[in-house]
Amino acid sequence: MSYNAILDSSIMQKGVPATAGSKMLADFISPIDATVVTRLEAAGVQIVGRCDVGEFGVDGLFGSSVDGKTGGQVHCLGRTQDSVPVPLSCLLADSEADFILCNDYIGAISLAAAKQGLYYIHPTYGSVSRYGLIPAVSSMDQIGVLCKKPVVGFEVLKMITGFDSKDGVMIQRINDKGQMTNDKGQMTNNKEYTADAGTDEPSPCLKPRKRDSEKYSEILPQIMQILCCAEIGNNISRYDGIKFGYRAKGYNGLHELYTKSRTEAFGEDIKLAAVIGAMVLSQENYMRYYDKAMRLRRLIRDSLEFDKYDVIINDKGQMTNDKGQEKSQTEKWNSFYNLLTLSRLCGLPSLATPEGVYVANTGRDDILEAQLLCNMK
Amino acid sequence: MRCFKDYENMAMLDLPDSERVRLAARFDEIVGGFAALDDYDTDGVSPLVSVLDVNNVLREDVAVKLFTRDEVLANAPEKHDGYFQVPATID
Numbered sequence: 001m002s003y004n005a006i007l008d009s010s011i012m013q014k015g016v017p018a019t020a021g022s023k024m025l026a027d028f029i030s031p032i033d034a035t036v037v038t039r040l041e042a043a044g045v046q047i048v049g050r051c052d053v054g055e056f057g058v059d060g061l062f063g064s065s066v067d068g069k070t071g072g073q074v075h076c077l078g079r080t081q082d083s084v085p086v087p088l089s090c091l092l093a094d095s096e097a098d099f100i101l102c103n104d105y106i107g108a109i110s111l112a113a114a115k116q117g118l119y120y121i122h123p124t125y126g127s128v129s130r131y132g133l134i135p136a137v138s139s140m141d142q143i144g145v146l147c148k149k150p151v152v153g154f155e156v157l158k159m160i161t162g163f164d165s166k167d168g169v170m171i172q173r174i175n176d177k178g179q180m181t182n183d184k185g186q187m188t189n190n191k192e193y194t195a196d197a198g199t200d201e202p203s204p205c206l207k208p209r210k211r212d213s214e215k216y217s218e219i220l221p222q223i224m225q226i227l228c229c230a231e232i233g234n235n236i237s238r239y240d241g242i243k244f245g246y247r248a249k250g251y252n253g254l255h256e257l258y259t260k261s262r263t264e265a266f267g268e269d270i271k272l273a274a275v276i277g278a279m280v281l282s283q284e285n286y287m288r289y290y291d292k293a294m295r296l297r298r299l300i301r302d303s304l305e306f307d308k309y310d311v312i313i314n315d316k317g318q319m320t321n322d323k324g325q326e327k328s329q330t331e332k333w334n335s336f337y338n339l340l341t342l343s344r345l346c347g348l349p350s351l352a353t354p355e356g357v358y359v360a361n362t363g364r365d366d367i368l369e370a371q372l373l374c375n376m377k
Numbered sequence: 378m379r380c381f382k383d384y385e386n387m388a389m390l391d392l393p394d395s396e397r398v399r400l401a402a403r404f405d406e407i408v409g410g411f412a413a414l415d416d417y418d419t420d421g422v423s424p425l426v427s428v429l430d431v432n433n434v435l436r437e438d439v440a441v442k443l444f445t446r447d448e449v450l451a452n453a454p455e456k457h458d459g460y461f462q463v464p465a466t467i468d
Contacts, residue, residue: 027452028452029452031444031451031452125428126428139426139427139428165436166436168435169427170429171429216417218413222410222413225410233388241454242454242461242463243461244453245454254464254466257463257464258389259389259390260391262388263392268396268400271390272400272407274389275381275384275385275388275390276408278384279379280411282384282387284379288415289411291424292417293414294425294426295419296414296417297425298423298424299419301428345428346428
């Protein structure tokens with residue numbers, strides 16, 4: 001069966017505008033096909049449109065999208081359309097597309113998807129090539145699948161997963177079917193894992209468990225802001241109005257060309273990210289903020305205790321607080337969002353569904369199969 | 378002690394006053410929240426630079442021509458006789 005796809009405007013498709021949702025790249029025409037585009041086309045997928053999901057995907061970093069209202073602006077190929085933000089669910093429903101590929105490095109799109117009855121599959125970091133993706137936060141950038149039906153999303157995931165020598169940071173032991181292999185290219189383990197998130201009586205293996213990593217939940221937003229701002233600031237330093245991108249008019253000298261072009265072209269959240277990035281990477285603040293955040297990132301990853309379980313499941317409808325009282329709706333979504341953030345920080349695959357969020361371990365050779373076997377409503 | 382304007386300069390921005398006031402207020406609020414990290418002991422913990430325990434993948438050191446000159450210049454905002462055009466950098 002062939003599918004139709006919409007691409008996030010930060011994914012390059014040769015000869016087609018790739019704006020990353022920014023005025024800075026309003027006139028930028030992709031010189032290459034991203035590897036995911038090549039793989040989709042080889043699998044018979046037709047790309048029917050482009051969409052913007054925030055400037056360089058920054059929506060949600062400063063808390064503005066935790067309400068899940070993140071929308072998207074769709075520009076269908078071959079016809080023009082007003083660039084009015086619309087909910088992702090409408091974007092999919094009103095087009096011929098079966099899925100959207102996008103880079104949700106914060107988790108805000110996943111949250112919005114779940115709130116709108118959609119599914120977002122965030123792959124293991126390093127399992128899907130980012131060649132041809134306009135970078136934002138390199139240590140967390142990962143192209144994922146937003147879809148109406150998870151079965152479609154996982155089929156698409158298989159199409160795009162696999163080692164690509166053009167991406168400098170990838171898991172090398174992934175075959176062209178998206179399966180982890182040993183050094184000889186053989187499948188290492190075909191053991192099946194199951195998870196039942198939909199029964200009235202949870203199986204014993206799914207009983208609620210307090211995780212050690214939860215002690216860091218209060219500072220997850222700050223860690224994300226420090227790391228993301230530092231990396232965004234670095235990645236957007238390439239936009240200077242010289243080789244590509246927006247160039248301001250009426251400048252006096254090279255320095256003013258740089259600053260005026262950047263000031264006029266970037267939106268406020270990206271400017272704020274760049275300024276915070278400059279601050280946390282400055283000589284006087286590096287150790288206190290950036291280095292500290294990287295150390296905490298290690299502690300968080302090591303605290304996940306995947307020796308005791310394979311999958312973390314957050315059922316948003318049944319969460320209680322420390323006193324056993326049911327959390328408010330806002331608390332539930334914040335907790336949901338925290339788990340999505342956790343998967344980005346630790347490079348773990350996650351699945352956001354209208355019912356809950358799943359985060360799977362990648363420390364075992366067979367876990368790419370395990371995440372496919374999470375049972376969903 | 379550096380202030381918002383200093384970091385703004387480091388980020389190669391020159392904000393209009395009204396925008397600076399607005400962003401500086403958000404900056405102060407967000408950065409104020411970073412103090413929460415001070416409560417966590419990270420002595421002896423090494424920074425996690427990459428979540429993957431892999432080295433960078435290097436291709437073979439063979440010269441390949443990825444783009445023609447015209448393709449490289451295709452997205453340039455201003456060009457002249459096959460070069461990127463920039464303002465004079467030497468008086």
